[in-house]
Each structure stands twice: as C-alpha cells, then as structure tokens.
Amino acid sequence: MRILYIITRSDVIGGASVHLLDLAVGVQEAGHEVIIVVGGHGVFIDQAKARGLTCISALHLVRPLNLVSDFRFYLEFRRIVLAWKPDIIHAHSSKAGIVGRLVAKALSVPCVFTAHGWAFTEGVSTYRRILYLWIERVVANFANKIITVSDYDRSLALRSCVGDADLIVTIHNGMPSAKDTFSATRSFDVTRLIMVARFDAPKDHAFLVRALASLVCNDWTMEFVGSGPTMPSVKRLVAELNLEDKIVFSGACSDVSRRLSESDVFCLISNWEGLPLTVLEAMRAGLPVIASCVGGVPEAVTQQQSGILVDKDDLEGLVTALNALIGSRDLRSKMGNVGKSRFFNDFTFELMLQRTIDVYFDVIKV
Structure with missing residues (x-):
C-alpha cells in the first residue's frame, strides 16, 4: 500500500505527533510505502527524517481557521495527492482532517481520519465547540472510516450526530516497548x-x-x-x-x-x-x-x-x-x-498497529 499521512503542525511535538510518527514507522517497517504531509518547517520534520520517514512541508497548512490559507492548502494538498497517487489518505488533527477529507472525497481516494480528542469535546470554548461540531457533521462521511482513540470520543461523536456506528471505530493508543531500559533509582525518602x-x-x-x-x-x-x-x-x-x-x-x-x-x-x-x-x-x-x-x-x-x-x-x-x-x-x-x-x-504498539492496518485493508476493499 501507499499511505499518505497528513497532520497540521510541525512546530510542536504532542500526543498526535508522537502517535503518527510511531504509526508511520511501524507501517513502513511492515513493508508499505509512506509519506507525511505537515504544515510548516519544525521539530516534527526533524524527528520524522531522523526515523527514516519522508515528509513534505505544506506551505499553506496553518492551525488557525483562515479561509484564504485553507483554500490555498486545499489546492496545494490536491496537487500532492495527484502527484503521489496514494492508495489511502490517513488524516490526523482537526484542520488536516477537514481538508484531507475534502480532497480525498473530491479525488475519490479512500480516506481514514483519526480524532485525537474532538475539537467539540467538553471543556473547549463554546464558540470553538459549536463551530467544529458543525464542520465535523458536514465532513464526517467524507471519510471511509473514522478512528477514535477512546470509547469516550466514539460515544461523544455518536451522541453529537457526527457519523454513525458503522463509520466510527475505536482503536486505543499504543506505545512501543521502551528501547532503553533503566534500573529504578526511586528514593524512599522523598x-x-x-x-x-x-x-x-x-x-x-x-x-x-x-x-x-x-x-x-x-x-x-x-x-x-x-x-x-x-x-x-x-x-x-x-x-x-x-x-x-x-x-x-x-x-x-x-x-x-x-x-x-x-x-x-x-x-x-x-x-x-x-x-x-x-x-x-x-x-x-x-x-x-x-x-x-x-x-x-x-x-x-x-x-x-x-x-x-x-x-x-x-x-x-x-x-x-x-x-x-x-x-x-x-x-x-x-x-x-x-x-x-x-x-x-x-496498550502495546503492536496491537494498535495491526488494528490500524486492518482498517486500511477494509477501507481499500470497499
């Protein structure tokens, strides 16, 4: 398979970034071809290259909502997809997830979106929650499958009328086994x-x-x-x-x-x-x-x-x-x-990787 990953930010390394880097390495080591599209030039690209991954820096992919930049990125990402011809697009994070699904739908490319916590979840500001809830309801079915990293997020999506039970699957996050082992040096005094x-x-x-x-x-x-x-x-x-x-x-x-x-x-x-x-x-x-x-x-x-x-x-x-x-x-x-x-x-990485690859094959077969 040729899998094109997309995530919004390269300037920070958060949970979604670590998840994607681990996943992309695992998929590549399983024999598939991988490329990552990410906004800007930052630490994410440095870490991806250090792990043997190919990255494309998207000039117009920015985190804030901006109709001009977002439309320019839509065209930019469309050109990338047409040139690379992936078998599947796997989008991560809200902005990349929205534009990624729009392009995938327009070009009839199978698409998976992973929600690393919804932008309309409890605790988010009212304005942001209402805006992203409306957007996610519109674009939900542009993906062939939505992965949530928790049952909580799957239930939240279903209660909020974002997709249906057949569209959304939970795959819990997983972490690779620690490469370095350290003997515990824990103090009993403090x-x-x-x-x-x-x-x-x-x-x-x-x-x-x-x-x-x-x-x-x-x-x-x-x-x-x-x-x-x-x-x-x-x-x-x-x-x-x-x-x-x-x-x-x-x-x-x-x-x-x-x-x-x-x-x-x-x-x-x-x-x-x-x-x-x-x-x-x-x-x-x-x-x-x-x-x-x-x-x-x-x-x-x-x-x-x-x-x-x-x-x-x-x-x-x-x-x-x-x-x-x-x-x-x-x-x-x-x-x-x-x-x-x-x-x-x-919660091992091997469990998460296999379940994700299984989703890819199911989506491509549809």
Whole structure:
C-alpha cells in the first residue's frame, strides 16, 4: 500500500505527533510505502527524517481557521495527492482532517481520519465547540472510516450526530516497548512526582501547583517536563506560593523514559483529553497515575487500582489523591504494578498497529 499521512503542525511535538510518527514507522517497517504531509518547517520534520520517514512541508497548512490559507492548502494538498497517487489518505488533527477529507472525497481516494480528542469535546470554548461540531457533521462521511482513540470520543461523536456506528471505530493508543531500559533509582525518602505535558491547553499545570501548595507533608518534589506558552505564568505561580525549592521545570526533554524510571508518581491534570500517550508511557514504566477523569483517561487508568482519577476542578480531591500516594510506598508499588500489567495486555504498539492496518485493508476493499 501507499499511505499518505497528513497532520497540521510541525512546530510542536504532542500526543498526535508522537502517535503518527510511531504509526508511520511501524507501517513502513511492515513493508508499505509512506509519506507525511505537515504544515510548516519544525521539530516534527526533524524527528520524522531522523526515523527514516519522508515528509513534505505544506506551505499553506496553518492551525488557525483562515479561509484564504485553507483554500490555498486545499489546492496545494490536491496537487500532492495527484502527484503521489496514494492508495489511502490517513488524516490526523482537526484542520488536516477537514481538508484531507475534502480532497480525498473530491479525488475519490479512500480516506481514514483519526480524532485525537474532538475539537467539540467538553471543556473547549463554546464558540470553538459549536463551530467544529458543525464542520465535523458536514465532513464526517467524507471519510471511509473514522478512528477514535477512546470509547469516550466514539460515544461523544455518536451522541453529537457526527457519523454513525458503522463509520466510527475505536482503536486505543499504543506505545512501543521502551528501547532503553533503566534500573529504578526511586528514593524512599522523598516522593518524586512528575508531569510530562506541553504547557498549553488542555493541560492545567497551575491547578496541580495549587494542589501541591495545600499538601500537609513536605517529603515530595515535582518535576514538570515540557515547554509551551503557559510555562511563564506557571513559574510565576510557583514563586508566589514559595514552592521554588520543591518544583523543577525541566523543559522539553528527550530522555523521558529515564526521568520516569527515576520518579514515583505520574500526574496529568487536564481540562479535556483523548487518550494521552504520556499516561500509557507512565504505566509502561510502572508508575501509579494521578489524572483528571476526562476523555478516555478512565479507559487506561482503573480507579483505585492503577491510579487515582480526580474530577475536573476538584481541588480537594486532587490534594487527597496526592497525599495518599505520597504517604504510601506500598500503595505506589501496588498501583504501579497493576498499571504496568494493564499496559502490556491492552496498550502495546503492536496491537494498535495491526488494528490500524486492518482498517486500511477494509477501507481499500470497499
């Protein structure tokens, strides 16, 4: 097969970007021909090339809605598809997903769209939610199949009249086994918390900082791994709450697996989610998870078994969860082991890859 992938942004590496890079490598190693179209020139292209993938930088593919740029990109992408002649187009992210489906429909090319969390999900601004809901209802059936990364997102689409049950299939995210193995160097004196996430919506680092300021115990440290536009305001909040000796900002890091191996508890506080890869990465590392009970997170983290889920905006609940895991090494170990077992049973990359390739063949045969 010749598979053309398309994703909107090259300037950041988020969950959808990591998912696509892993998927494209796996599909290529399975013997298929792969090319990726992405907007702009950024870190995504560098990482794709380093992994042996071919990328085309789209001049007019930008994240904000812009009728002029979007129409120019429609024409640009149409030319790329006509020149490369793919057997299937697989679109990722909202903007690329919309234009990708329009072009695929116009040229009668089989198309799959993966929704990494809908742009009309709960927590998104009212204007954005209404706009994207209307757009997704219009273009849903331009795809031959829509993949959601969680049952939550599949149910949300069906309730919102975006496609039907035959069109939408859930394929949970998967993570490759860690290439590097690290011996655990976890301390028993200080509980080391870690959150790996970009400082941008939908993540809520500030809410976690406020909860940490309320902890009655002092035997903890917090590491934030990631960068992004909200980092300066979170740093100011940390200074205002006199937590600078407890909280470390490590920025974007390439050694996340090692940092997880040296941590005790993984946190992910969000206003909305699809199925976050960082949670799966933490489970793979054997860490208990404290996370917001949003989107597909409960499909990965089993409440009170592999972690503790906290309702959005429940500050008291988050403080209680943090105190529980900071205060009990045995509980951390028990939950971490359950999560690791769950990862290898249900969330490996091999499972995700095979299910996705099966969708490709089903779509092409139709």
